Amino acid sequence: MAAVRPLFLLLFSFLFSFFLFPSLSLSASEAQALIQLKNSFTQANDALSSWVPNSSPCKSKWAGVMCFDGIITGLHLTGMGLSGKIDIVALLEIRGLRTISFMNNNFTGPMPEFNKIGALKSLLLSGNDFSGEIPKDFFSHLNSLKKVWLNENKFTGNIPDSLAKLTHLIELHLENNQFTGPIPDFKKPINSLDLSNNKLKGQIPAGLSNYNASAFSGNDGLCGKPLGKVCTAAEQADDSAASTDDSAGSDEDNAGSSTNSSQIVVGVVIGLLVLFIMVVFLKTKRGRDDDFSQLEKEYVEEVVEVHVPAATTRNRAIESSRGKNSEAGSRKGSHHGKNAMTDLIMVNDEKGTFGLPDLMKAAAEVLGNGGLGSAYKAVMANGLSVVVKRMREMNRLARDGFDAEMKRLGRLRHLNILTPLAYHYRREEKLLVSEYKPKGSLLYVLHGDRGAYHADLRWPIRLKIIQGIARGLGFLYTEFESYDLPHGNLKSSNVILDDNYEPLLSDYAFNPLMHPSNAQQAMFAYKTPDFTGYQQVSTKTDVYCLGLIILEVLTGKFPSQYLSNGKGGIDVVEWVQAAIQERKESELLDPEIIATATSENSVDQMLKLLEIGGCCTEGDPQRRLEMKEAIRRIGEIQV
Helix, strand or coil: CCCCHHHHHHHHHHHHHHHHHHCCCCCCCHHHHHHHHHHHHCCCCCCCCCCCCCCCCCCCCCCEEEEECCCEEEECCCCCCCCCCCHHHHCCCCCCCCEECCCCCCCCCCCCHHCCCCCCCCEECCCCCEECCCCCCCCCCCEEECCCCCCCEEEEEECHHHHHCCCCCEEEEEECCCCEEECCCCCCCEEEEEEECEEEEEEHHHHHCCCCHHHHCCCCCCCCCCCCCCHHHHHHHHHHHHHHHHHHHHHHHHHHHHHHHHHHHHHHHHHHHHHHHHHHHHHEEECCCCCCCHCCCCCCCCCCCCCCCCCHHHHHHHHHHHHHHHHHHHHHHHCCCCCCCCCCCEECCCCCCCCHHHHHCCEEEEEEEEEEEEEHHHHHCCCCCCEEEEEECCCCCCHHHHHHHHHHCCCCCCCCCCCCCCCEEEECEEEEEEEECCCEEHHHHHHHCHHHCCCCCCHHHHHHHHHHHHHHHHHHHEEECCCCCCCCCCCCCEEEEEECCCCEEECCCHHHCCCCCHHHHHCCCCCCCHHHCCCCCCHHHHHHHHHHHHHHHHHHCCCHCCCCCCCCECCHEEEEHHHHHHHCCCCCCCCCHCCCCCCHHHHHHHHHHHHHHHHCCCCHHCCCHHHHHHHHHHHHHCC
């Protein structure tokens, strides 16, 4: 019964606010709350200059504000030099907030009261100067937390017992603090764990004995597996006592759970009644909503069952005109005229075939909302996970022309190209389906909260990624030789990494599908100096974007060019060009890859690649390398 409560409350609160009061999904109070938060910081005027009153955080793309369809879902204020107080009262006004990242800033003092924000999924505070003890029960009400990064601070005292009781926790980084005492017994496996370089002592719990020894190094008082240090009888006794205390705490929690059970039942009953009323209300209100729009509207918070809504009168007429073969036609890739609403056209059946009904019944998770539209992860009943992108601006070509382009993309086969699986066509919006890769994008592995993979980005892997991107571009430049922009949207968020860190290019060759005004708003090529300074784009623009990724990978810095207002991150192009002129190139390299050099000349190879990146990002397109030359030179770099 306890599991019902958070799911039900999430479902109820989201539907109530989103459906019945859509105008409140991003109220003016949330923008005011962000201004209030900004005013609590010091050194924030430059980094957060886009945060201005009387503008919309989502529509105006305030720096570091993550949105999904007008709802603020995350604050990624990483590496902005911020300090001062974090106004928790202001954060409580942002009802959709799920991710907080204040990594690599200058905050000090005790842990802020983030535990008041009960729906958080990621709390990322690495690289600050937070200090003091964290209360034992701090995480008790943060039941949704998946990722906790507190490393590189000055926290003291015991690791909070409540942290070990989080049932959804998959990443925990506490390294390089001053935590003391025993390690609590975590009840669930954690994908990414690092407790190194603290002052922990006692026996490592048996449930953590299969982790790498590096996760516990730098704690002289720890013993047991996997460290290989045998525990004394006294240390084992201390561990047994700690386990007894933890068990007592669990009994208290169970007692509290029983006490609240009647409240949960009452809440569920009342909530179901309200939901029933809402469903009746929505059926009268939904009108012309198309089937696929429900994939977005019925998104709750993380993973939910997405159902095809009851057919409207208009939809029923269409369905009856199709007869019994509509779903079969969808699976075979046929379509039934421009009014068809359930067509999913397969262009690549290497992962099997499926129809829109399969997709609509899949468990769906929102991945983000980028320039081209919203992206979802959908897990279908057969186990296939796909990424679904909704794109509203691809209206330059009529249906036949769009079909031809999609089929052309579906025929592409290359190690470094993410080939679409299927698409859905409507005049107002398009749907593109491709295979989901668990590692995600290069952007998140480098800078985001995907710490389980970041540690693998040694020099050989980073070089492999750059060379794979170059090979993929070479293929696109052959296949789309006549295009002004064979890629056009090249950035690290559109480089997907497979299980072996082989890069896959996505969101390519879309420029001919979009009206110029829409392309200027949505595609990264139009954010480069080529367009902002010269009002033109060309194949040299793709070269610039390639160079930017090279500099990003080698320095490990988040490029300010990816932000709409250039505030936040680092202008890696200007930084690198200045260092090259001063012959200080070696100071630019990410220390993490210098430490993983595999031979004496590895640093020289890094610097050669850095030089290529610099040549690709020359401000004057005429002075840049040609794509063919850049690819050739990248291919010559050896580990």
